[in-house]
Amino acid sequence: MKARSKHTPLSRERILSTALSILDREGLEAISMRRVGDELGVEAMSLYNHVANKAAMLDGIFETILRELPAPARSSSWRSALRKRARELRQVLRAHPHALPIFATRPAVTPASLAHVESVLEVLRRAGFSPRRALGALQVLAAYVVGHTIATRSPRKPDEDARPAYERLSEEHFPRVREAARVLANYDETKEFELGLEAMLTGLEAARRGHSSDMEG
Template sequence: MRQSNKREPLSRERILRAALGVVDSEGLEAISMRRVGQELGVEAMSLYNHVANKAAILDGLFEIVLAEMPAATKAATWQVALRDNARALRLVLRAHPHTLPLFATRPAVTPASIIHVEAALELLRKAGFSADEALCTLQVMVAFVVGHTVAGYSPTRPEEESRPAYEQLSKQDFPRVHELVAVLARHDIEKEFEFGLEAMLAGLEARLTRRKASRKE
């Protein structure tokens, strides 16, 4: 029986999936219209029927990584919902660490990305935060999740790595830093993330409670 050589037609989603595969294996700097075309077995010019340029691919990568976040379930409180969202974002970023620079430097642009922004703002507004407070909360929370994930999971080349030799420092001049030598050996970066997340949520709750109380006075 003769096998069909019919190629799957190009689409925006197929292009973005191919681009994500390139990024996952080769890094963000490898992305170009030509490289994505090679991955798909087509000329780069064919891509322009579905994506306008490289920037559109980068915006799409932002989108499809967020699309891997599990669907939000109804939470008992805004704190639980925000905590779940932060953890879910961290998980997909850890799954695609080469995309971290996108989340550190680019805003959500496509409707499929902005829908996550809309949902978070709606959650915060219903909780009682003002529009400005909701924006600040979202921005700071995302910055914490992305920044902490960059610090812990951003890929590095072996020749770029540098590890501090704390144990070689003077104990007299750096007594507290010397204490870290033993602590770091058993330090859990995920517990550190949870520590920071809980501290942020506690601070936000306290701020909201104070503002609501001041309104009643």
């Protein structure tokens, strides 16, 4: 039997904090009830009194990361509110790149996570979005933030990293790729993120006013 931990008594918050710490250091593959129990100095069975299973632990990690978001602040418009939230979510996700697969594949489940969903839906509904369009706006915004962060921040193992030799391409057959490759040396991914974000907000504004293709069908 393992010695009982002499630190803070076991709790859901402590278990999830430990799981997040392991994930940040070692990656998602390292997360298991046994591994977290070992880190805490307790038997894995002890964790089940606070976290039902591994799925609940992943949902809890999702929640724990979202707790790092600032409290929603009053904004002059729905666009500024969503712009601010998208930037904040991107910053939090960039701080936990190993957690990106969780956000790409799992919905918000716990009440604490759903509170963030509720706050964004409330902003959109107050702005005049229908329930269906509000949900669509939330979904595409979250997908964009998570997807862009995966593309620019997702950890890669050395043997998985791709290093295209653009300079070896034929200028005759790939003139635009060669041109773009020269830009990459000084490329600003944050400006790219902002460009996509503004384009999305403009599209959502059109949808809100009913000028876009029908999202209600």
